Amino acid sequence: MLEDLERIVRDPKRISTSAAVRQRHSQDLTSYHAEHLPDVVIYPKDKEELREIITYANQTGCPIVPFGLGTSVEGQVVPVQGGISLDFTHMNRILEIRADDFAVRVEPGVTRMQLNQELKKYGLFFPIDPGVDATLGGMAATNASGCSAVRYGMTRDQILGMEAVLADGSWIRTGSLAKKSSAGYHLTHLLAGSEGTLAIFTELTLRVYGLPDTFLYATAVFPDLQKACKAANQMLYRSIQPGKLELVDEYTLQAINAYKQTKYEEKPTLFLELSGWKSSVTAEWERVKEIIRDEGACGWSHTFDETIGDQLWDARRHAALAIAASAPDKKLMTTDVCVPLSVLPEAVSFAREVMQAENLQGAILGHIGDGNYHAVFPIDRSLPEEVAKAEKVNKRIVRFALERGGTCTGEHGIGLGKKQYLTEEHGDAVLWMKKIKEVFDPNHILNPGKIF
Ligand SMILES: Cc1cc2nc3c(=O)[nH]c(=O)nc-3n(C[C@H](O)[C@H](O)[C@H](O)COP(=O)(O)OP(=O)(O)OC[C@H]3O[C@@H](n4cnc5c(N)ncnc54)[C@H](O)[C@@H]3O)c2cc1C
Structure with a gap:
């Protein structure tokens, strides 16, 4: 099979059986899930090559596990049945920025940070921020969200359309450039969050947004977790529209302080970002202060300073890594x-x-x-x-x-770690999910062993 695959890929730099490369693709970055080696790692260069690889895998029954940056946390990238780990490092081109349509077309290996770096030149940004850098293909496949979902929704909500290769090697395009559509079944939303088990994305069309004029960054410290949660609830109830609204407990702050050499008070704390025009952001902050005071906050601070704000969100983003480092x-x-x-x-x-x-x-x-x-x-x-x-x-x-x-x-998905809860959550609807899987991937080559 290796010889056959080498005939398809024809570039020894993009197909590897080295121990180190297979090891890197045997597990995710941080989670407890047991590793399992793939037999071979392939870095496809474009969708035509990808189609050939998948067609071959389908004919021979060889498992295929797509791999972005391996930051997913429920064992999604672990090749539990061996086979091919498909790494999208080489499919990382931003294909088109349509600033006036607030849309971009990207290959799946583009990372969110890479995209935002480019979008900045146009005064635009892609809002979904799962803390670490991640590929847009991986984020689409796990339906990632993170800190900004309170305002912008999940990755699924940002996908206007996609191109994907199916298990039999056929190729489909879903969605359009239109902001809305009621045309037929929503295949885009079905494939988003499918964790590499239904199709392999080769292109994504994503929604992007104008960069807000002003950002206000704030923290509010509470005596206990409940009061912090109630304050957050009240903000939403009173029509505050935060760009980010995060809770960290005292243990998280201990880990962050040790990891980043910061001096946050080690008590339950809300991290908050407001954005928009300065006058409305300032007025919103006055209302937020009333709410947190009423809910028993024991201290708060805010700043418009971008550097301090970046440090604040940097600390929040690194929370999980800080806990790992502890x-x-x-x-x-x-x-x-x-x-x-x-x-x-x-x-x-x-x-x-x-x-x-x-x-x-x-x-x-x-x-x-x-x-x-x-x-x-x-x-x-x-x-x-x-x-x-x-x-x-x-x-x-x-x-x-x-x-x-x-x-x-x-937001993390089912992968291996949450399989036991799927039926408990969805009951008989899981049977229909399994039927969908059968239609898309009757030979079970796409990320086998995950979700079900
Ligand atoms: C420290 C830390 C903090 C995190 N915080 C958050 C958080 O706040 N919110 C959140 O949502 N997530 C969070 N995550 C999880 C994580 O970042 C995501 O799940 C991420 O979206 C996965 O992207 P990736 O590029 O690493 O993909 P991978 O982990 O490589 O792959 C994820 C899934 O996508 C599939 N896949 C990859 N490429 C394709 C493709 N082209 N076509 C089809 N399927 C594909 C894979 O098979 C796999 O099932 C965190 C992770 C870490 C390590």
């Missing part, structure tokens, strides 16, 4: 439930109680403007009892969310 020999298990906003204060308190009851060290942080929060536990994968304890806590947090109308994953 236990360098361990890997992270990260819960990712999303609950109805009214349930959030109770859900966050419940997570803390369960962790304490099980004597499990962990931090709580999240995108609380969406009702989405993470409990993050560094665990030693070689200690089965430690893994079992973390899994028990994870399960209780998920159950709590599901029983109250929430979801087991707000």
